[in-house]
Amino acid sequence: MTAPPLATRRRQDRVPFVRAVTYAALILAVVVTLIPFAWMFLGAFKTDGELIRRPITWWPDQPTMENFVTWFTRLDFGQFFLNSSIVAVATVLGNLMFCSMVGYALAKIDFAGKRVLFTLVLITLMIPGVVTFIPLFVVVSKLGMISTYPALILPFLASPLGVFLMRQFMLGIPDALLEAARIDGAGELRIFLRVVMPLCGPALATLAILTFLGSWNNFLWPLVAAQSEDMYTLPVALSLYSVGQNATNYGVLLAGSVLVITPILLFFVALQRYFIQGIATVGVK
Amino acid sequence: MTLLRQPRVTGAGRIAGARRRGSTARRRATVVAYLFALPFIASFAVFMVFPVLASLGMSFTDFTNRDIQNPTSVNPVGFQQFSALLSNPQFLRSVLNTVYFVGVGIPLTMVIALALAVALNSGINRFRTAFRVGFFAPVVTSIVAVAVVWRFILQPDGLLNEALAAVGITGPNWLGDPAWAMPAMIMMAVWRSVGTLMVIFIAGLQNIPQEVLEAAEIDGAGRAQRFFRVTLPLMRPTLLLGAVLLSVGFLQFFEEPFVMTRGGPLDATLSISYFTYNQFGFGNFGLASAASYLLFVAIALLSLVQFRLFRSKD
Numbered sequence: 190m191t192a193p194p195l196a197t198r199r200r201q202d203r204v205p206f207v208r209a210v211t212y213a214a215l216i217l218a219v220v221v222t223l224i225p226f227a228w229m230f231l232g233a234f235k236t237d238g239e240l241i242r243r244p245i246t247w248w249p250d251q252p253t254m255e256n257f258v259t260w261f262t263r264l265d266f267g268q269f270f271l272n273s274s275i276v277a278v279a280t281v282l283g284n285l286m287f288c289s290m291v292g293y294a295l296a297k298i299d300f301a302g303k304r305v306l307f308t309l310v311l312i313t314l315m316i317p318g319v320v321t322f323i324p325l326f327v328v329v330s331k332l333g334m335i336s337t338y339p340a341l342i343l344p345f346l347a348s349p350l351g352v353f354l355m356r357q358f359m360l361g362i363p364d365a366l367l368e369a370a371r372i373d374g375a376g377e378l379r380i381f382l383r384v385v386m387p388l389c390g391p392a393l394a395t396l397a398i399l400t401f402l403g404s405w406n407n408f409l410w411p412l413v414a415a416q417s418e419d420m421y422t423l424p425v426a427l428s429l430y431s432v433g434q435n436a437t438n439y440g441v442l443l444a445g446s447v448l449v450i451t452p453i454l455l456f457f458v459a460l461q462r463y464f465i466q467g468i469a470t471v472g473v474k
Numbered sequence: 475m476t477l478l479r480q481p482r483v484t485g486a487g488r489i490a491g492a493r494r495r496g497s498t499a500r501r502r503a504t505v506v507a508y509l510f511a512l513p514f515i516a517s518f519a520v521f522m523v524f525p526v527l528a529s530l531g532m533s534f535t536d537f538t539n540r541d542i543q544n545p546t547s548v549n550p551v552g553f554q555q556f557s558a559l560l561s562n563p564q565f566l567r568s569v570l571n572t573v574y575f576v577g578v579g580i581p582l583t584m585v586i587a588l589a590l591a592v593a594l595n596s597g598i599n600r601f602r603t604a605f606r607v608g609f610f611a612p613v614v615t616s617i618v619a620v621a622v623v624w625r626f627i628l629q630p631d632g633l634l635n636e637a638l639a640a641v642g643i644t645g646p647n648w649l650g651d652p653a654w655a656m657p658a659m660i661m662m663a664v665w666r667s668v669g670t671l672m673v674i675f676i677a678g679l680q681n682i683p684q685e686v687l688e689a690a691e692i693d694g695a696g697r698a699q700r701f702f703r704v705t706l707p708l709m710r711p712t713l714l715l716g717a718v719l720l721s722v723g724f725l726q727f728f729e730e731p732f733v734m735t736r737g738g739p740l741d742a743t744l745s746i747s748y749f750t751y752n753q754f755g756f757g758n759f760g761l762a763s764a765a766s767y768l769l770f771v772a773i774a775l776l777s778l779v780q781f782r783l784f785r786s787k788d
């Protein structure tokens with residue numbers, strides 16, 4: 190990068206207080222944004238008594254691990270975590286494989302019906318999940334798969350968004366590279382695996398992150414498809430324990446929230462550049 | 475950059491290949507392409523295309539949960555489910571609620587996100603990453619988990635009202651008062667959507683050529699003028715994209731009321747998705763499908779309107 194344009198620099202020098210105000214506003218805004226997180230994390234270590242006591246306290250009076258212990262003893266956190274993880278990992282792997290395969294066909298092979306297929310993919314990007322879940326439920330229950338892993342995984346193995354993402358990225362890979370491999374006698378499968386896929390690292394990383402995020406936080410379908418407690422994913426377990434008699438166990442609910450979002454938050458902080466790039470890529474198209 | 479090192483032969487090879495490309499070659503390519511697309515097409519057909527069509531079909535029947543094992547007992551009822559919806563006060567309420575949520579939530583999110591994007595893009599260098607991470611954190615977290623926390627923050631004597639009391643305002647019973655439950659939902663939705671839009675807007679701002687802004691400055695345009703006359707018009711495609719993405723998400727609004735209010739109080743936060751989910755729970759699959767289709771049509775229409783609106787201003 191070169192030095193900032195002259196006009197920008199001059200503007201900044203002329204009005205330093207604009208910068209100060211901007212910083213102050215941004216800091217205030219980010220603090221306000223993060224307050225719910227702070228309150229959640231601190232609250233998870235408070236007793237129910239302290240949580241309902243007024244005035245509100247920030248720092249726990251007598252920090253307790255009791256709320257977390259409840260998740261591992263009275264509730265089956267291990268099982269919920271395992272369910273969420275199995276579903277997320279399977280969904281990510283499926284998307285990486287299947288979306289890149291179609292992406293390759295759509296970007297690099299000239300075939301009959303290509304436009305129709307791509308248009309269908311684009312149209313389905315707009316269809317809300319609530320439209321499909323009733324027929325899906327009927328299909329899955331006819332197949333006897335309600336409350337099984339396949340019910341939670343299969344509908345999400347390939348996503349139109351992933352296909353779109355992979356196609357867009359692969360369009361940018363020069364055809365000449367593929368032609369060279371073809372001249373050298375490589376078949377399409379070989380070209381796909383040895384030439385195209387190794388170049389798709391950034392797109393695959395983006396797709397993996399977005400799919401993992403979507404799967405980990407997915408709610409409506411698991412709520413419908415996981416009808417027995419041993420198949421609940423984390424958000425489903427948390428939402429079902431947040432009503433009825435459990436709704437008054439404030440500390441347990443906050444601890445549950447912490448347990449649900451901590452893995453994804455850690456993942457996010459570690460890979461934040463790619464997360465943000467991914468959203469920008471998919472958004473900007 | 476391995477991408478740039480292209481073998482010399484390819485130029486000639488490619489032209490020859492293109493000339494030689496006959497129908498046999500294309501037929502072969504088509505077979506190969508479909509082999510690559512097969513897993514996706516299979517899953518797409520079973521889990522997307524079929525459900526979408528089935529849902530449309532179901533919306534013209536009296537399909538209930540009792541018909542799952544014996545679909546022959548289903549009767550076609552024409553547009554009866556749709557007319558039933560239009561005379562169902564709860565559904566109409568859910569439509570009004572969704573319109574309220576989208577109508578207030580989207581402009582609010584866009585304005586805040588644009589302000590943050592402009593601020594972050596205006597020569598702010600220190601803590602830039604920290605700011606982005608901070609504003610983006612609500613985006614990546616489970617809505618269900620944060621809704622649990624917001625429920626406490628929004629209690630009559632919760633954190634928000636305590637903060638309001640500190641500046642002399644008596645806050646309402648956010649989730650218990652039908653008049654305030656929806657503003658509370660909107661507040662939370664804005665909180666968790668601003669990050670995504672902000673990132674998209676920053677990308678849009680960075681695509682604006684510096685020279686154009688400098689030229690405007692030389693012509694004597696002030697800060698505000700440059701923003702409204704240069705930046706905003708050039709941002710139109712990005713703003714449009716943001717608005718469409720947000721509408722698709724906001725129109726499906728479900729998790730927040732599910733966790734925080736169960737659609738209450740007095741159906742004040744019952745959304746179209748929530749209505750559909752409830753009817754599904756009662757076993758009224760036909761009615762629920764009809765409702766979900768109306769939602770789909772609304773999403774498609776709104777996207778169209780937004781495209782028109784942003785284009786016609788050119």
